[in-house]
Amino acid sequence: MVNKRVDLTAAQIEHLKTLVTGQVSTNETILDQHGRDESAIPPVRPSAVVMPQSTEEVSKVLAYCNSEKIPVVAFGAGSSLEGHVLPLFGGISLDLTQMNKVIEVRGDDLIVRVQPGVHRVALNEKLASSGLFFSVDPGADATLGGMAATGAAGTTTVRYGSMRDNVLALTAVMADGTVIKTGRETRKLSAGYDLTRLLVGSEGTLAVITELTLRVFGIPEKMAAAIVRFKNLSDGVTAATAIVRSGISIARCEFLDAKCIKNVNAHDGLNLAEVPTLFFEFHGSPQGVAEDAASVKEIVEEFGGSDFEWTTDEGARRKLWQARHNAYWAGIAANPGKRAVSTDAAVPLSKLAEAVTVAEEILSKHPYPFSILGHVADANFHCFIVTDPAKPAELEDVRHITHEITMKMIEMGGTCTGEHGIGSGKIQALEAETGAPAVSIMRSIKKTLDPNNILNPGKVFN
C-alpha cells in the first residue's frame, strides 16, 4: 500500500530497463520535465521516468511496480491544470509519448484508433485529408490518453460532447498488469457495466490507457463564426444561456471578459474591442448556418449585445478561434514569469450569470490579476488568476480564494470541475460536492482495482 514517497533502488531501475525497449531515465532534466504540469502546483520529481512502446510493455511495468509497490503516474503532454501528472509519492513517471501512432483512420465507420501519446492537433492534421475531425479541443495540445484520463472537454462540447461521449473503446492496463478491452467500435453499446466511462475521467488512478477508439465527425459543409459585444459580464452570459434554451444549433459559444480580449489582442495581433464578448460558431448547411446566426443575433440583441459580426470566411474564422484557444497562454504571456491558477466550475444553466458575478466579486476583493472566460453554453467557466511562483504564500492565498469560489459554486448546485478534473487540489471540494457516501463508493472501487494504491496515488482522494 503506497502511502509515502518511494525512491527506486538501482536494482529496480535496472530491472525496469529489461521490461521496456524505450528509455528508463534518472537524468535530472528529464525528471524535472516529468515533475510539473501547467498548474501552479509546485513540482515534484519522480524517482525515474519509464518510456514503454507497447501495451505489453506497459503491462510488464505495471505488474512489476505492483509487486514492488512502486507508484506509477502516467504522463502525456504534461498539460494538466490540476497537478494530475505530479508524482506526489515518487516512483515512476510512465511517459507514454513514444506510443504516438494513429493506428487506423476508418472514415467509413467514423472512428479512429490511436495510441495514448497522440496529440490532438496532430490527430486533426491527419484526419483533415479524410474530411474528418476529432471534436474535443481543450486549450492545450494535450495527448488523447491524457484527455481521456481527465475527462477533457472544450469549446465544441456543446455540440459534439466531451471525452466521455467520444471515447468508444479502450485498451487499458490494470494495476496488476492485466490488459482489458472495454467498449466496442459501435456507436451504441449497452453490454455490461460501462467500464469505458469508468476509466475516462479516473485520472490515471484505476488503469493506464494504452489504446483508444474515438468517434470522429465529418467536417461540416459550412462553418461560420460570429462575435458580439456586451456592456457587462452578466448580460453576455445571460444571452448565452438564452440561446441554449432556444434550441438554436450552435457548435461553439464562448465568453471572454475584457481582460481576456486585451490579452488575446496582444498575443495574437488582433484588435478586438476590449469589452465582454461572446464568440460563436455554427456548423451545418449554408442556409441553416445563416438562419441560425440570424436567430442568435436577434436573441443577443435582446440582452444588450451590440456590434454583431459574422463571417463564413475560413481564415477569419480560424484566426478568431485560434485566439480563443490561446487565451490561457495569452494570459500567461501578459504576466511574464508568472503562473496561473484556473477555476473550472460548472453550474446549472440558470445560475450562470449569478455564478460569474459572485466569482468576480470575490476576486475583486484581492490584489491578484484575473480574467474570466468560459464555455458558457455549458455553464462552465474559468477564473484565470495570476500568481508569482517565487512567492509560495501567494499561491496558498490564491488557493484559498479559488476554494471559496468553488464552494459557492457547489452551494449553487454546481460542480467544482466541468472538465479539468480533481487532481490533488480539489479533493475536499469533491467530497463537499458529491457527499461522503459516493466518495466512499469511489474509494472502494479504487481499492478493489488497485489494492496497493500504485496508480497515481494522492489524486481524486487521499
Next chain:
Amino acid sequence: MVNKRVDLTAAQIEHLKTLVTGQVSTNETILDQHGRDESAIPPVRPSAVVMPQSTEEVSKVLAYCNSEKIPVVAFGAGSSLEGHVLPLFGGISLDLTQMNKVIEVRGDDLIVRVQPGVHRVALNEKLASSGLFFSVDPGADATLGGMAATGAAGTTTVRYGSMRDNVLALTAVMADGTVIKTGRETRKLSAGYDLTRLLVGSEGTLAVITELTLRVFGIPEKMAAAIVRFKNLSDGVTAATAIVRSGISIARCEFLDAKCIKNVNAHDGLNLAEVPTLFFEFHGSPQGVAEDAASVKEIVEEFGGSDFEWTTDEGARRKLWQARHNAYWAGIAANPGKRAVSTDAAVPLSKLAEAVTVAEEILSKHPYPFSILGHVADANFHCFIVTDPAKPAELEDVRHITHEITMKMIEMGGTCTGEHGIGSGKIQALEAETGAPAVSIMRSIKKTLDPNNILNPGKVFN
C-alpha cells in the same frame, strides 16, 4: 451470498410491511405480474412484491434484505426485452411504480427531476406545456428508472443520445441501504469517477435508482418527416450509413423491412408500400430542415431510393412515428398468442449492410416468421422473431439462432446489445464480446458493491 432461490418466511414478510407505507403483497396475480416482462423468457414468480414510496423506504428495505440475504429485483413497467425484471432467485420484486412523481421541471436549466416510476410518455406530456421534451424513446412506455438501469436508447439517439448521455445525476440506494448521490445538475462534469454512468446500464445489479435528474431539450422550431423506399434491405441500410457519414443533421433515421411495414399498416391503419423503407425526421430551423431533407433525398436516390416523400405536417409526422414505435406490438398483433425474441446487435457503421444480410440469411434457413428493423443511423438493428410460448422447444431453438446471429455480429466487431442490455440471455455473448478480463473487472466491482449478491442476481453475469 445469494446463489439459490429464496422464499420469504411469514416473519420476513411481516417485517417488510413495517418498512414501507405501500403494499407488501403475496397475492398470486400480483406475483405473476412481477414475474414476467416483454421477452419470451418463461416467467418466474418473486416470493413477494414490495412497493416503497420513498428513497428512505427503499433504503430500509435494502438494508433488511441485505442482512437477511433476500434477493431484490427492481421493477418498473416490466417492458424489458431481456428478462431483466425476472426474479430468477425469488426474493422480492421491488415495485417502484408508486414513486412516480415528476419532482421538478426546470425549463431554465433544461433539466427535470423525476422519481424512477415515472413513465416516459407521461413525462413528455408534462413537459410539452413548457415547450420541452425528453428525447430517449424506446418503443415501450417504459419507466425512467428502468430506462436508466438498462441504458435504454431509441429512435432519436442519433441526434440526442441515449440514457447514458441524458442522465445527469442520480440518487441511488446501494445493497446495504446506503443512499448515494451521483452527478450534478450541470451539463458538464469531471468530478471523480463517473458513478452515474456506472449505474446507468448496470441492470439493477449494483444499486436501486430512486431519483433521476434528466437533461431535456426545447421542442425544435421545425420538425419534418420523410420516407423513402428501397428494392432491398441492403440498399436501404447502405443509404442510411452514407447519410450519417455525410454529416447531414438527422434527428431520426429508422429502417423497416417489408414485413414490418405490412405489420404496421395492419396495426395502425396505414397504407404504406410494403417494401424496405427508411423513415427520417429532421429538427431545426425551417430552411435548415428543408435543406437537410433535400440533401438526404439526393443521397438516398444515389442508392436506389425511390418515392421520397416529406412532410412538415404535424399530424402526418406524428402518425408515421407512432406507427414506427408500434412496430414491436404490430409484430405481436400479427401473430396472435405468440411472443417475440428480439436481437439487438450494433456493428461498426461500415458493416451494417453485411450484418443485416448475414442475419437475414441465417433467419431464412428457419421456419420462424421474422422481420428486421433498426436504428440504422447508429448501425443498431433488431431481428424480431416470432415464437410460440406454448412450445418451449421452439424458444430454445430460436435462442440458438439468435445466439448464432449475435456471435457473427461480435465477430464483425459489433456488440450483442446496442440498447436492450444483457439480462440473463446474453451473459455468454458479453464474455465473448468484451473478453474475460473485462468481465472479471465488472464482477469484482459487483462483489465490492453487493457482496451478498442480493441485487438482481443472475443478470449480466452468473
